Amino acid sequence: MTSIHFDLLKEDELEAAHAIELASYPADEAASLDVFRYRQSRAPELFLAAYTLEDSGRTLIGYVCATLSPAKTLTHESMSTHVPGSSSVCIHSICVSPECRRQGVALSLLNEYISRLQYALKSGVEYKQVLLIAHEELRSLYEKAGFEWVGKSSVVHGANPWFEMRRDLSRPSQPVAPPPGIWEALQRASGSKNRPQALALAAFPNGAQDLVSNDGMGTLSNKFDLLCPRSGCGSIILKAGVGSLVERASMQLDPPQRTTPNPLVLLPPPPETMNWWLVTPNAMAFENIGFTRAVVSDDTTKRVKLLICAECDLGPLGWCEEGGSEFWLACSRVGYQQ
Template sequence: MFLHVPGGSSVCIHAVATAPQFQRRGIALSLLKEYLTRLERDGTVERVLLICHEDLVSLYEKAGFELVGRSSVVHGAREWFEMRRILRSSTQASVPSIPQNVLAAALSVRPNAHPRATLLPSVAGVNELVIEADGDRINKYPIVCVQDGCGGLILQAKTARLRQAPSVQLEPPMHPPPAKLPPLPPLGESASWWLVSPSPMIFDNIAFSRPLPTPQPNALEPRIKLLACAICDLGPIGWSLEGGSEFWVYCGRVGYQM
């Protein structure tokens, strides 16, 4: 929420505020609905995202938002909940006045709305995917889902930092990952990760699993949550700690719009 990305397809709502003397008159709901109507007319926004406390969930649901689940954001003593309102699919671009024969020819050449993503094995190395900025290495290209027919944007360019960190176990030992996702290096070996922090709102789209059970139920350590594409549910592509502010995406399980 703290970073404005020109041309981004997501809008994040920080809060809807009304003066005490005007509360409980439906003004907040009317403001929300009017704002959403204007965003829909704009035509460039695909989704509206927010986090709120539990007592405001019903307000946003009345405006058409859906509850995604508990947020990993920690700010204050109360829990936060993630909500979203999908305005339009990124594949539903408006094409008025295009002759049908021209449209058909274009679709026959490119049946998918998203260009094919470049995968990590297709480049000389992960260093080709970064640029230097403020003494750090950040992603040079938009990061997208590798699922055929999806290609959903996960991270805008220049929003994640490259880190070498130990590999982790994202799948149970006897359950291989989906065919589209390569295995990670053996547990404990060095792996290339995109580090996103301090908020999940930096993602254009991301889904979190429920916290995974720990070997010792009464352990005090925070539990792991797995990351996946929020559009097609392909995952896991990374992980984070419950209540944490760092989100790790494995470089080999996402694609790049080069």
């Protein structure tokens, strides 16, 4: 199989995902398209998809979707509603298209999903555990991803019995043996010649207005991938279409009387305004981002974390309130892949 790419499912891909659902479950177990729309609209950050990449674009081959609940076990009620801010991630479906099964896609998708949840947990999101129900013949798959067998579930859905499994997010992900040749491939990929070139904001004649796409409803999203601006890094921080352009007051990100590290430009002093990329609802929306320890901001008197490149530690690129759902990247402190 060609390389697999993971990304959050977009609204216009729901019908394709639902077709995989219908091909994966009996009619009395498959969710409806309206249920899919509910899950994706309420918890888009928990609807992760797997794609194969071709020159003509990407093809959806699988997905995992979930909602949140304060309950510590799965019931009909905890699986039918989404309660924002809850600690239990309730997985509803993990499906792979029929032609791509038995090739390790489901396990790779699960491991990626758990890794993203753990990453969000480190940034302040209150995820504590992942819950799912499965038929007994799939027990070994989920155990490979670190899930523990709980027992028969009280949930009745379809003719066959379901069994609950649980994954504690405080435990590290299960180590997975790398495919042959992966280290050589990573070494080749790490060369600077394969890194995308980051263009600075100053390279665009009309500034931030050259960097946005308008959805027709007043939302201005980033037209290009956002990159680490450091030469030789170029790590993708945020994919195109995820952030929203917002003009708001500047923020004191750098220590007083200290110059910023190259290539980061100085920000205007507060309360002057500037352009920011707003990213919501949690750190799972990023491709790659790091956080400093929380500090008390002179501007807001709240505890904030500074955003840095997770690969080379360049920063600060932006900020977020500790435990908050809004992440702010300075338009002038990230690069752009045109």
